[in-house]
Amino acid sequence: MTFLDGHDAIGKDFEDERQDLDGIEEVGALNVLKRGLKASPELKAGISLTALMALAVAGGKLLVPLTIKEVLDRGITTSGVNVNTVLFFSLIAMFLSIAGMALGKATYYRLAKTAENVLMGLRIRTFEHLHKLSIADHVQARKGAYTARVTSDVETLTQFAQWGAIAWIINSIQIFAVLVIMIVYSWHLSIVTLLVHAPLFPVLRWMQRRQLRAHDRVRSRVSDTLSVVSESIQGVDVVRSYGYRQKTRSKLHHAISDQYKEQMVAQKYFSFVLPITDIIGVAAIAAVVGAGVYWGPDWGVTSGELIAFVFLSNLLVMPISELGEVLNQTQTALAGWWKVLEVLDKEIEVKEPHQGLALPDSPLDIKVEELDFSYRTGGIVLDDVNIYIPAGTSVAVVGETGSGKTTFAKLLTRLADPTNGRILVNGQDLREIDSDHRHRTIRMVPQDGFLFDTSVIENVRFGRNDAQISEAEEAIDDLGLWPWIEQLPEGLETRVGERGESLSVGERQLVALARAQVADPGLLILDEATSAIDPETEQMLEVTLERLAQGRTTVSVAHRISTAERADLILVFDKGKIVEKGKHSDLVNLEGIYSKLYESWIGNTREV
Amino acid sequence: MSTDSESERTAIEAGEASNENGIVKRWFRLVFRSIKAHPLPHIIGISAGNLFSLVVVGFTIVLGRVTDEVIIPGLDGGGVEGRTILGGFFAIVIVGFIRGFSVMLRRFFNFTAVEKTKRTWRLGIIDNLLDAPRAHYWSRSTGELLARVDTDVETATSVLMPLAFSISVISLILVSLISLLIIHPLFFVVALLLFPALAVLQRFFVRAVEDPARKAQALIGEVSEIAHESLDGIMVVKTIGRQNQELDRLIKSSERLREERLRIGWQRSVFSPLLYHLPNFGILVLLMVGALLVDNGSATVGETVQAMALFMILTLPVQILGFMFQEMPRSVVAMDRIDEIFSIDKVEYRKDGEVEKPVDVIFNKVGFSYPNENDQQVRQTVLEDFSEKINEGESVALVGATGSGKSTLVMLMSGLIEPTSGNITLGNANVGELGPDFVSDHIASVFQETFLFASSLRENLTLDADVSDSDIYSALQVASAQDFVSELPQGIETIIGERGVTLSGGQRQRIAIARALLRKPSVLVLDDATSAVDPKVEAEILQNMKKETNCSLLVIAHRLATIRLAERVIFIDNGRVFASGSHDELLKIDDYANLVSAYEDVTT
Ligand SMILES: Nc1ncnc2c1ncn2[C@@H]1O[C@H](COP(=O)(O)OP(=O)(O)OP(=O)(O)O)[C@@H](O)[C@H]1O
Ligand SMILES: Nc1ncnc2c1ncn2[C@@H]1O[C@H](COP(=O)(O)OP(=O)(O)OP(=O)(O)O)[C@@H](O)[C@H]1O
Ligand SMILES: [Mg+2]
Numbered sequence A: 001m002t003f004l005d006g007h008d009a010i011g012k013d014f015e016d017e018r019q020d021l022d023g024i025e026e027v028g029a030l031n032v033l034k035r036g037l038k039a040s041p042e043l044k045a046g047i048s049l050t051a052l053m054a055l056a057v058a059g060g061k062l063l064v065p066l067t068i069k070e071v072l073d074r075g076i077t078t079s080g081v082n083v084n085t086v087l088f089f090s091l092i093a094m095f096l097s098i099a100g101m102a103l104g105k106a107t108y109y110r111l112a113k114t115a116e117n118v119l120m121g122l123r124i125r126t127f128e129h130l131h132k133l134s135i136a137d138h139v140q141a142r143k144g145a146y147t148a149r150v151t152s153d154v155e156t157l158t159q160f161a162q163w164g165a166i167a168w169i170i171n172s173i174q175i176f177a178v179l180v181i182m183i184v185y186s187w188h189l190s191i192v193t194l195l196v197h198a199p200l201f202p203v204l205r206w207m208q209r210r211q212l213r214a215h216d217r218v219r220s221r222v223s224d225t226l227s228v229v230s231e232s233i234q235g236v237d238v239v240r241s242y243g244y245r246q247k248t249r250s251k252l253h254h255a256i257s258d259q260y261k262e263q264m265v266a267q268k269y270f271s272f273v274l275p276i277t278d279i280i281g282v283a284a285i286a287a288v289v290g291a292g293v294y295w296g297p298d299w300g301v302t303s304g305e306l307i308a309f310v311f312l313s314n315l316l317v318m319p320i321s322e323l324g325e326v327l328n329q330t331q332t333a334l335a336g337w338w339k340v341l342e343v344l345d346k347e348i349e350v351k352e353p354h355q356g357l358a359l360p361d362s363p364l365d366i367k368v369e370e371l372d373f374s375y376r377t378g379g380i381v382l383d384d385v386n387i388y389i390p391a392g393t394s395v396a397v398v399g400e401t402g403s404g405k406t407t408f409a410k411l412l413t414r415l416a417d418p419t420n421g422r423i424l425v426n427g428q429d430l431r432e433i434d435s436d437h438r439h440r441t442i443r444m445v446p447q448d449g450f451l452f453d454t455s456v457i458e459n460v461r462f463g464r465n466d467a468q469i470s471e472a473e474e475a476i477d478d479l480g481l482w483p484w485i486e487q488l489p490e491g492l493e494t495r496v497g498e499r500g501e502s503l504s505v506g507e508r509q510l511v512a513l514a515r516a517q518v519a520d521p522g523l524l525i526l527d528e529a530t531s532a533i534d535p536e537t538e539q540m541l542e543v544t545l546e547r548l549a550q551g552r553t554t555v556s557v558a559h560r561i562s563t564a565e566r567a568d569l570i571l572v573f574d575k576g577k578i579v580e581k582g583k584h585s586d587l588v589n590l591e592g593i594y595s596k597l598y599e600s601w602i603g604n605t606r607e608v
Numbered sequence B: 001m002s003t004d005s006e007s008e009r010t011a012i013e014a015g016e017a018s019n020e021n022g023i024v025k026r027w028f029r030l031v032f033r034s035i036k037a038h039p040l041p042h043i044i045g046i047s048a049g050n051l052f053s054l055v056v057v058g059f060t061i062v063l064g065r066v067t068d069e070v071i072i073p074g075l076d077g078g079g080v081e082g083r084t085i086l087g088g089f090f091a092i093v094i095v096g097f098i099r100g101f102s103v104m105l106r107r108f109f110n111f112t113a114v115e116k117t118k119r120t121w122r123l124g125i126i127d128n129l130l131d132a133p134r135a136h137y138w139s140r141s142t143g144e145l146l147a148r149v150d151t152d153v154e155t156a157t158s159v160l161m162p163l164a165f166s167i168s169v170i171s172l173i174l175v176s177l178i179s180l181l182i183i184h185p186l187f188f189v190v191a192l193l194l195f196p197a198l199a200v201l202q203r204f205f206v207r208a209v210e211d212p213a214r215k216a217q218a219l220i221g222e223v224s225e226i227a228h229e230s231l232d233g234i235m236v237v238k239t240i241g242r243q244n245q246e247l248d249r250l251i252k253s254s255e256r257l258r259e260e261r262l263r264i265g266w267q268r269s270v271f272s273p274l275l276y277h278l279p280n281f282g283i284l285v286l287l288m289v290g291a292l293l294v295d296n297g298s299a300t301v302g303e304t305v306q307a308m309a310l311f312m313i314l315t316l317p318v319q320i321l322g323f324m325f326q327e328m329p330r331s332v333v334a335m336d337r338i339d340e341i342f343s344i345d346k347v348e349y350r351k352d353g354e355v356e357k358p359v360d361v362i363f364n365k366v367g368f369s370y371p372n373e374n375d376q377q378v379r380q381t382v383l384e385d386f387s388e389k390i391n392e393g394e395s396v397a398l399v400g401a402t403g404s405g406k407s408t409l410v411m412l413m414s415g416l417i418e419p420t421s422g423n424i425t426l427g428n429a430n431v432g433e434l435g436p437d438f439v440s441d442h443i444a445s446v447f448q449e450t451f452l453f454a455s456s457l458r459e460n461l462t463l464d465a466d467v468s469d470s471d472i473y474s475a476l477q478v479a480s481a482q483d484f485v486s487e488l489p490q491g492i493e494t495i496i497g498e499r500g501v502t503l504s505g506g507q508r509q510r511i512a513i514a515r516a517l518l519r520k521p522s523v524l525v526l527d528d529a530t531s532a533v534d535p536k537v538e539a540e541i542l543q544n545m546k547k548e549t550n551c552s553l554l555v556i557a558h559r560l561a562t563i564r565l566a567e568r569v570i571f572i573d574n575g576r577v578f579a580s581g582s583h584d585e586l587l588k589i590d591d592y593a594n595l596v597s598a599y600e601d602v603t604t
C-alpha cells in the first residue's frame, strides 16, 4: 500500500474529488479566467474608471520627467541660467507631481478596495456553497482542503485582483501605443522589431500551459499539507500514545517538502523562461541598430530617427517584461480560482425546494415507502424499508452495528436523499418541505456531541436560531442539568473547547441533548445520544425526555434495553432491512433477532 | 468561536510581546534568520542582483558608445564598415544576454532562498507542535494553527522577495552618491537628504500599518478557524440548520478582515505615490540649487546636467526600498505569530525506557487539574489524591459518573498529560518521565472518542508498527471486526474518510480496539470503547479478549456485563477512589448500586 508515502493516497483522494470535472489544462486558461471573472463580479465593478485612472497615473509618471526635461532645456542653457524659467517650470513640475500623487492615491485605494471586495466576495460565496454541499461530498473531501479553499486559495487572487487585471490593460495599451509610434517613425524598423519579438509567442504559449499546471499542483499540495496538519493535530492522542509520532512527522515533512518542490517547479518558468522577454527586448534594439545603420540609407532613416527608434524600443522592454510578471501572477490566480471553482461548480445534491411546504408545530407522523439507500461507495445500506410511524409514537431502533440505523436517522433528517422510495412527513414528501421548518421541527442528536468552541449556554442556544438565553436556561432546567452546570468552573459561561473537548464525552452529550430540547421539535431522533452518559443520569434523562415529549414523535437508536422496552414500537434492523417490528412484548417471544438481542442484553446487564 | 473583543485581545497581546523592538529591528532579525538558514541562495541571488544593477548602468554606456561610434558615423557620416555594425550589434546583444542571465539567476536563487525559508519555518512549526505539551492543544484551535502554517509563513517571507534586488541597488546608491560628491558637495547634500526623507516616510507608514497588519493577520487566523470548525462540525451544522449563522460568522470576520486590510491599503495608497514622486522633488530641488550655483558661478551647466542624470539613477533604489518597507510591517507581525509557536517549550522525556517486570500500574496520590484559559488561578480540580494499584494481569473496571475524571485518568496513564501532584509508575518507571512514546510500548489505550485517520484500514491498524498480516487478522478477529472488514470492497486496504466517517460508529470502535490489541500491550485500557457496539457483539469481544490475551485490563464502562467481567471494580467519585473491591461487594454501597443498576428499577 502506497499510503506509507503519505501523499500518494492523498493524491488519489484528490483525483476522486474531481473525477466529475476536467483538469485545469483541458478547460484552458481562458475558460478558467472567464468562469473566474463570472464568479468574482466585484472585479469588474468600476474597472473602466479604475483603468482610466491607472492610465492617467501611468501617463503622469511620464509627464513629470518630461517637464523636468523642459526645465533643463529652457532654463539651463550653455549661455547661462534663467532663474525665473527654472522656478516657473519647477513649480509646474511640483504641481504635476502633487496632482500625480493625489490621483495615484485615489487609484491605488480603488484598486485595494476592488481586491478586498473580490477576496471577500469569493470567500463568502465559497463558504456558503460548501455548506450547501451534501454530507456525502464532505465525507469524501478533507476539512483541511476545504479550509484551504476559503483561505489560502482565495488569497492567491490578491495580487492579481490588486494590480494584475489592470496591468494587463495598461501594459497592452502602452505596447500598442509604442508600436503605433514606431510605425509612424519607420515601418521598416518596426518590422525588424516585430520579427525579433515573434519567437516570444510560441515560447510563452508553451510555457503558459506548463506553468498553469504547475501552479495547479502547488494548490493541491497546499491542500494536502493543511489536511495532514489538521488530522495530525486533531488526532494528537492517538499519534502520541501509539508511537505514531515519528511517522506523522515524516508524513508532515513529506507534505511540506512536496509543496516546496511543486512551488520550485512552478517558479522555474518564472525564473528561467520569462527573462527571455528581457533578452529579446535588448536583441530587438541590437537588430534595430544593426539594420538601421546597414540599410538606413536605403530606407531613408536618419540618425535622429534611429536614435529615437532605439529609445522607443527601450520603452517596449519594460511593459513586455512586466507583462511576463503579470502573466505569472495571473497564472497563480487562475490556479487558486480553479480550486475554488471546482467547489462552486459542484452540484448541490440535496436541493432545497423553492417554495417549501410548512410543517406544523405538533407531533409529526412519518411514512417511509420503499426506501433504498446506498452510499457513493459500497453496497446497499438500506433495502426496501417500509414503515408507518404515527404521530406521538416513541420508536426504538435496534440492530447490529452497521445494520443501517444511523443511515436511517440521517435520511429522516434529510442529510441525504433516498436512492429510491420516499419519506413522507405529515403526508408530505420530505424533499418538498421548507428547510427552515425541517430544521426546527425535525431534530437529530448524533452520537458524537460536536460542540462549537464557545460557552455552554451559547451551545445550547444554538438549538434554535431565535432562542433566547432564558429559553436555553429553561431547557437546561427541564433536563435537570443545573447540578452539573453549577460545578463547572464558570458555570454556563464555561468554554467547551474545540469540538467540546474541554468537557467529558458524556457532558458533551448532555449539552447536545439540551440543544435539542431548546428546539422542541415535533420529531426527535436520538442516535445513541446518551451512549457515554452514566446509567443513573441517563435513566433520569430518559424519563425526563419522555415526560417533556408528551406527544412528540421520538425515534431512538439505542443499544440499551430500557429504551427498547419502553418504546411503543420497536424496529429491528438487519443488514439494511426492517426484519421485525412491534412492541417489546410481541417481539421478545418471536424467537427472532430481537429475542436473541434481548437474551444477550439480559445476560449482559442483569444479574442472573 | 472567537468574539470580537477576544481576537482584539489576542492581537493586542501579540503586539505587547513584540513592541519592545521596533519593526525595523525585527525585520533585520527576520532577514538575518533567513540568510543564516540558507546563505548560499541568498548570496548568489544578491550577487546576481548586483550584476543586474551593473548591467543597467552598463547598458546606457554601451548604447551611448554605439550611438557615437556606429549610428552617427553610419548615417550622418560617410558610413561605417560592416564589421563595426556587427560589433555594435553584438555589444548590445551581449549586454542583453547578461541582463537576462542576471535576471534568471536573481529570480531563481531568490525564489530558492524564499521557498527554502518557507519550508524551514513550516517544518519548524510542525516540529514544535508535534513536540509541544499536550495541554498546548487546548489553547489554540486547529483552524488557527492551519493559518500559521499557511498564510503566516507566506506573509512573513513576502519581505524576502525584494531582498536581493534591494541590496543590489545599494551599489547604485553608492556609485551615484560618490559621483555627486565629486561634482559638488551641495549636490551630494541634496541627494543625501533624500534618505532621511525616505526614513521619515517609512517611519510614518510602518507606525500606521503595524496595528492593522497585526489585526489583519489575526483575523486571517480567525477566518481559518471559523471555516475549519464549521466544516468539522458540518453534520451538526446541517442538523440544527445553522448554515446561515455560520455564514454570518464568516461574513463578520471577513468584513473586519477587509476593513483592516483597507486600512493598510489606505496607508499604502498614500505612501506609494509619495514614494514614487519623492525623487522628483529631489530633482527639482537639485535643479533649483543647480540654477543658483550656476548663477553665482560655483558650478557649470554641464555639471548640473550630469548631477541630474546621476540623481535619476537614485530613483530606482528609492522605489525598491520603498516597496520593501511596504511589506515590512506585515511580514514582521506574521513572523511574530510564527515565533509564538517556535517559543513553545518542547517536552523532553527520558531517552531509555526500561520498564521492569512486573508491569504494575501504581497511582500514587495523583492529583490533576486542567489549566484554566482565562485565569491561571482558577483551576478545576478533576483528580485529587487518587491512589490505586493495578497488578500485572489483573482486570479492573473503573466506574464513575459522567465527568468524574475517568478519561482524564486514562490520559494521565498514557503519559499524554502529567499529574499536577503525585505520580504514576509503570513497573518501576515514572510515566511522566517516560512520556507517551515509551509508555505506548506497554500501555495501549482505546480512547473514548475514536480517532481514525483518512487512510487505509491497514495503516490505521498498524500505525506504522511492523506487524504481520496474520496478526492483523487475529486482532480483527478478537475485536469481532473481521466480518465487516472482509465485506468491505477492498478489505483492509479500503481507504476510509477523515475520522473514519465512512464506517458506522460500532465499526469504528472495533477497528480502534483491534488497533490496540495489535500492540500486544502489557496493559490494555478500554475507555468506554464499546459504547456504540451492540450488546451481543460486545459480549463476543469481551469473551474473545479474555481467551486470547493475558494482559492487565482497565475497562471504563457503564454496562453491567462489562463491569462484571472485571476481577475488581474501582469506584471513582469526586476525583478520588471512593471504594474498590468486587462488584458484589461494591453493590452494598448505595451510591454505587444506584449508579450501575439504574436500568433495573425501570424495567422490573
Ligand atoms: N459515508 C459512508 N460511506 C460509505 N459507507 C458508509 C458510510 N457511512 C456508513 N457506511 C456503511 O453503511 C453501513 C451502515 O452504517 P450505519 O452507520 O447506518 O450503521 P449503524 O446501524 O448506525 O451502526 P452502529 O450501530 O455501529 O452505529 C455500514 O456498513 C457502514 O460501513
Ligand atoms: N481539556 C479540558 N479542560 C478543562 N476541563 C476539562 C477538560 N477535559 C475534561 N475536563 C473536565 O474534567 C472533568 C473530567 O472529565 P473526564 O473526561 O475525565 O470525565 P469522564 O469521567 O471520562 O466522563 P465521561 O463518563 O463523560 O466520559 C469534567 O468535568 C470535564 O468538564
Ligand atoms: Mg450508528
Ligand SMILES: [Mg+2]
Residues within 6 Å of the ligand: A504, A505, A506, B406, B407, B408, B448, B527
Ligand atoms: Mg470519559
